[in-house]
Amino acid sequence: xxxxxxxxxxxxxxxxxxxxxxxxxxxxxxxxxxxxxxxxxxxxxxxxxxxxxxxxxxxxxxxxxxxxxxxxxxxxxxxxxxxxxxxxxxxxxxxxxxxxxxxxxxxxxxxxxxxxxxxxxxxxxxxxxxxxxxxxxxxxxxxxxxxxxxxxxxxxxxxxxxxxxxxxxxxxxxxxxxxxxxxxxxxxxxxxxxxxxxxx
Numbered sequence: 001x002x003x004x005x006x007x008x009x010x011x012x013x014x015x016x017x018x019x020x021x022x023x024x025x026x027x028x029x030x031x032x033x034x035x036x037x038x039x040x041x042x043x044x045x046x047x048x049x050x051x052x053x054x055x056x057x058x059x060x061x062x063x064x065x066x067x068x069x070x071x072x073x074x075x076x077x078x079x080x081x082x083x084x085x086x087x088x089x090x091x092x093x094x095x096x097x098x099x100x101x102x103x104x105x106x107x108x109x110x111x112x113x114x115x116x117x118x119x120x121x122x123x124x125x126x127x128x129x130x131x132x133x134x135x136x137x138x139x140x141x142x143x144x145x146x147x148x149x150x151x152x153x154x155x156x157x158x159x160x161x162x163x164x165x166x167x168x169x170x171x172x173x174x175x176x177x178x179x180x181x182x183x184x185x186x187x188x189x190x191x192x193x194x195x196x197x198x199x200x
Contacts, residue, residue, distance in 0.1 A: 012175055013182075014082070014090040018074035019111055019157050020182065026066040027190055038062035042120070052130060055123040068112035075108025076101060092165040110160045118156030122148050147180060150187070154179035 030039075038061045043054035079099050088094040093107055126145065158175035161167060167175070190196040 008171060008174065009178055011090055011092055012178055014087060015092040015161060016157065016175075016179065018071055018078045018108060019115060020186070021074045022067060022070035022112065023115070023153075023183075024186065024190070025070050026063065027196065029066040029070070030060065030063050035062060035065075038065055048124075048127070050128065052127045054127065055120055056127055056132075059120060059123050064112075064116040067116040068109060071112030071115065072105060072108035075104045075111060079104035092161050092167060095165050097164060107160065107164065110163075111157055114156030114160045115153040116156075118159075119153050122152040146184075150183040151176050151180035154183065 040061055041053075041055065041057050042059045042061060042064065043056070045057075046054055048054050079101070082088050082091050082094065083099050088099050091099075093099075093103075097103055122145075125148075129141065131145070154176045158167075158172050158179065161175065162172055187196060
């Protein structure tokens with residue numbers, strides 16, 4: 001059983017390599033002084049009915065564009081690597097579908113879309129708690145939002161995987177947990193590389 005669990009985790013990492021690479025590159029992309037017109041907030045600075053911002057300044061069109069572009073790019077590149085290395089069977093996306101350019105363009109775009117869209121409810125919830133963008137709180141609320149910060153986008157990414165491969169509920173939840181842990185570790189590394197303002 002332990003061997004099956006470890007194999008599943010390996011398959012998860014092989015499947016989500018494009019997402020990991022895209023997430024890292026997007027952190028750099030949003031800080032580059034180019035295409036500044038895309039740096040506008042997704043909510044256009046508007047407030048919700050409670051008088052607080054809908055999502056806040058940190059969720060920008062440039063960030064969403066980066067997720068879409070880089071996930072698509074890396075999905076295509078990783079598809080070539082998987083085919084050449086003979087590891088298609090290690091990638092959930094190729095269990096039921098052929099590894100083609102058109103297919104990889106589709107899953108890459110959907111991974112970027114799932115990643116970016118599933119971050120928005122978390123930002124919306126934080127604004128309702130009056131938590132400033134990029135800031136954290138104390139107590140149980142802090143623990144909850146630390147987990148949600150790492151897991152929100154993974155819920156969307158794992159859902160895309162589930163759409164193309166019937167991984168089931170337990171594997172879906174395992175994807176979220178493993179993905180959240182990986183996200184946390186990457187955020188810590190990005191913090192020490194001064195690409196993030198906060199570790200969590």
